[in-house]
Amino acid sequence: MIAFRNRLFDGQLLRTIGHGTYAGAELGECLATAGRVIDGDRESWHSAWMSLADRTFAAAEASADRGHRESARCAFLRASNYYRNAFVFHLEAPLPALVRDAYRRQREAFRRAAAEMIRPPNQVGIPFESVTLPGYFCAVDETRRPLIISVGAMTVPPRSPFLERSGSARTGYHALIFDGPGRVNSS
Numbered sequence: 001m002i003a004f005r006n007r008l009f010d011g012q013l014l015r016t017i018g019h020g021t022y023a024g025a026e027l028g029e030c031l032a033t034a035g036r037v038i039d040g041d042r043e044s045w046h047s048a049w050m051s052l053a054d055r056t057f058a059a060a061e062a063s064a065d066r067g068h069r070e071s072a073r074c075a076f077l078r079a080s081n082y083y084r085n086a087f088v089f090h091l092e093a094p095l096p097a098l099v100r101d102a103y104r105r106q107r108e109a110f111r112r113a114a115a116e117m118i119r120p121p122n123q124v125g126i127p128f129e130s131v132t133l134p135g136y137f138c139a140v141d142e143t144r145r146p147l148i149i150s151v152g153a154m155t156v157p158p159r160s161p162f163l164e165r166s167g168s169a170r171t172g173y174h175a176l177i178f179d180g181p182g183r184v185n186s187s
Contacts (some may be wrong), residue, residue: 053082076113134177
């Protein structure tokens with residue numbers, strides 16, 4: 001156990017910290033936030049992670065305003081991950097407004113991170129039945145290459161911070177990442 005006796009809380013904290021490998025989390029931020037959560041209390045979990053996500057997003061905006069692209073990109077990626085972490089224990093039917101809000105903020109944080117990337121991904125729309133599924137095409141270059149396709153789920157959206165680093169830039173593969181049908185973004 002890292003910080004919680006509740007195995008779900010501890011596992012979720014571990015998943016979040018694991019994104020640090022790809023600039024999607026900072027260990028100190030995560031542990032300090034965990035310290036503000038009441039073990040097993042999903043309301044305190046949501047509040048603590050939303051607070052961290054909002055502070056991280058504000059820091060990212062300040063870096064972007066000063067022209068510090070790498071700092072902004074990393075902070076936006078972390079904010080995206082932290083917003084996602086905030087709503088994970090509230091996935092239920094009907095979907096609470098706090099999930100929709102955090103999900104929208106997560107998408108915006110990732111969109112802002114993408115804009116600060118050295119080679120920004122192209123936003124794409126994928127026609128599916130009567131809707132268009134939003135996504136990103138991450139190209140290594142202009143040449144023909146193998147393609148990784150990643151379909152997100154509500155609990156693991158394709159905007160997860162690790163995809164920017166584990167996809168095209170490091171592997172040499174192009175990547176297409178998008179949310180599947182029926183997710184928050186397509187409702």
